[in-house]
Amino acid sequence: MQSMDNDPEDQDGGADTGAGNRFGPIAASPAYKLVADAIERQIVSGRVRPGEAIGTEADLVKQFGVNRSTVREGIRLLEQGGLIRRDSSRRLYASVPRYDRLATRISRAFVLHEVTFRELWEATMAIESAVVELAADRISDEGLGELDLNLRKSRAAIDKPSELAILDIEFHTILCKAAGNRVLQLAREPENKLFFPTTEMLFQKNPQAARRNVDAHGAIVAALHRRDKADALLWMKRHVNDWKKGFELIGKSIDEPIDRVYAQHVLESNL
Amino acid sequence: MQSMDNDPEDQDGGADTGAGNRFGPIAASPAYKLVADAIERQIVSGRVRPGEAIGTEADLVKQFGVNRSTVREGIRLLEQGGLIRRDSSRRLYASVPRYDRLATRISRAFVLHEVTFRELWEATMAIESAVVELAADRISDEGLGELDLNLRKSRAAIDKPSELAILDIEFHTILCKAAGNRVLQLAREPENKLFFPTTEMLFQKNPQAARRNVDAHGAIVAALHRRDKADALLWMKRHVNDWKKGFELIGKSIDEPIDRVYAQHVLESNL
DNA sequence: TCATCTCCATTGTCGGACAAGCGGATGATG
DNA sequence: CATCATCCGCTTGTCCGACAATGGAGATGA
Numbered sequence: 001m002q003s004m005d006n007d008p009e010d011q012d013g014g015a016d017t018g019a020g021n022r023f024g025p026i027a028a029s030p031a032y033k034l035v036a037d038a039i040e041r042q043i044v045s046g047r048v049r050p051g052e053a054i055g056t057e058a059d060l061v062k063q064f065g066v067n068r069s070t071v072r073e074g075i076r077l078l079e080q081g082g083l084i085r086r087d088s089s090r091r092l093y094a095s096v097p098r099y100d101r102l103a104t105r106i107s108r109a110f111v112l113h114e115v116t117f118r119e120l121w122e123a124t125m126a127i128e129s130a131v132v133e134l135a136a137d138r139i140s141d142e143g144l145g146e147l148d149l150n151l152r153k154s155r156a157a158i159d160k161p162s163e164l165a166i167l168d169i170e171f172h173t174i175l176c177k178a179a180g181n182r183v184l185q186l187a188r189e190p191e192n193k194l195f196f197p198t199t200e201m202l203f204q205k206n207p208q209a210a211r212r213n214v215d216a217h218g219a220i221v222a223a224l225h226r227r228d229k230a231d232a233l234l235w236m237k238r239h240v241n242d243w244k245k246g247f248e249l250i251g252k253s254i255d256e257p258i259d260r261v262y263a264q265h266v267l268e269s270n271l
Numbered sequence: 272m273q274s275m276d277n278d279p280e281d282q283d284g285g286a287d288t289g290a291g292n293r294f295g296p297i298a299a300s301p302a303y304k305l306v307a308d309a310i311e312r313q314i315v316s317g318r319v320r321p322g323e324a325i326g327t328e329a330d331l332v333k334q335f336g337v338n339r340s341t342v343r344e345g346i347r348l349l350e351q352g353g354l355i356r357r358d359s360s361r362r363l364y365a366s367v368p369r370y371d372r373l374a375t376r377i378s379r380a381f382v383l384h385e386v387t388f389r390e391l392w393e394a395t396m397a398i399e400s401a402v403v404e405l406a407a408d409r410i411s412d413e414g415l416g417e418l419d420l421n422l423r424k425s426r427a428a429i430d431k432p433s434e435l436a437i438l439d440i441e442f443h444t445i446l447c448k449a450a451g452n453r454v455l456q457l458a459r460e461p462e463n464k465l466f467f468p469t470t471e472m473l474f475q476k477n478p479q480a481a482r483r484n485v486d487a488h489g490a491i492v493a494a495l496h497r498r499d500k501a502d503a504l505l506w507m508k509r510h511v512n513d514w515k516k517g518f519e520l521i522g523k524s525i526d527e528p529i530d531r532v533y534a535q536h537v538l539e540s541n542l
Numbered sequence: 543t544c545a546t547c548t549c550c551a552t553t554g555t556c557g558g559a560c561a562a563g564c565g566g567a568t569g570a571t572g
Numbered sequence: 573c574a575t576c577a578t579c580c581g582c583t584t585g586t587c588c589g590a591c592a593a594t595g596g597a598g599a600t601g602a
Binding site for chain 2: 032036044045046050069072073074076077078079080081082096097099102105106108109110111112113115119120122123125126127129130134180181182183184186187190260
Binding site: 327328329362 | 552
């Protein structure tokens, strides 16, 4: 398995090992990067609040004393990073990095690194287990209502694989929202984008899978109604396990990397 | 708790609800974005392999039929996204998104969204538990050796909070590498950047914490040597729990958001 | 063959220019 | 006076052209 974090061209030079190699390589950044970094620091440090307007390009030209083209290139860096955004008038505002954007990039990185379904599945097992336990503690009546509604819709759509797959994603998303943990929420986004979409395929090739899916959801919801954390956890583990069984049942190996063309399709649908 | 994924200006217009609202808003992207998207598709789809050279700016100008400035702005978007990179000669090559770069962005997003230590801690508990279980199955003798070495260094540095904090991060990083799961590896990066660095503070204010930390590491390593998954898991949970206790012991609330200035410092050290 | 040098290609940066579009000011109207 | 339509100016997106610095490749020499 290849590592993901090797990088021969490390700017920082790593930890200084002893007395030799005193000076690390100097980072001679181009001006557009310096512009981007300067603005980024203002935002991250909180000196510019999210929603607050960044100056116009002309302002930045004056402040930084560089050409407008240079400013614009710097802005492009930040724009992709999600730290600034444009409203309808295309003016620039500071922003908090968007969530789904990050999730898309994370998922894309996994695809490019040829992460296997096994890795995805193991992470799913861990995260969803934690989510359901937290949800058992914290879910509100409103959250339970959402789950009930989702469950009813799922039972109605049990013969429609594509609809059911969407409802499956929705189910777990509701659950995670109820768990009230944004770190787990982001950590489980790759599941939404890469893992759960495969359920549609499973439902198509194996009608049994659809029923087991909805049954598991039902059992989890019932357990949450009773605030029965242990039972909810048990069913969640079964539920995630079922995916693996289903995957193997249709003759695919869980150890193969996520299919690139498939994932590209999925990721582009919500670029 | 605020949601992280609301966005009134959604480009896609969401799911079409019934027959009304047939046409979603048209995405009239500027040319530089079209350029970036075009190149991105080439890379993500695999038509351009990582490491392969992208044409020069002049080439792209010819291919896309736009001005060089426009091409350059498009390139800046991709550059920040990590899909292309420049070698020493500043030439452009396709690349796989770097891992630590992504991790930094994720962590920064958490800070800006004012995620609480509780959320981080809950995620840590889930992820580290999964990691140690997988590691118990998969760790090699070499991995065990690395852990042994880390443990020895930790015991030697038990009175040096800053060193010990670094060794603590290293311990969990080794463990995750041994678990052989890159999804979890990325998911736990925010711990490295935001959660574990707080241990230095704990060690400083409470010498007991350092000892408990190293003891827990020792117990985990011993369990892994015996391939005793249950015991390793038990000690890991204690270990993560200790952090919470220590945090409360020094009078801080686990429900407060991650301190912005502190986090900025940590994140900038490996920008 | 190997080291050195020169020249060229390429990037980074600059200056200027213009069309399109939005915001706000201005004016008209009830 | 309030509401609405119109217009002007600012801002962005795009284009053009230019030049210094620098790395690489090929030419040149030992």
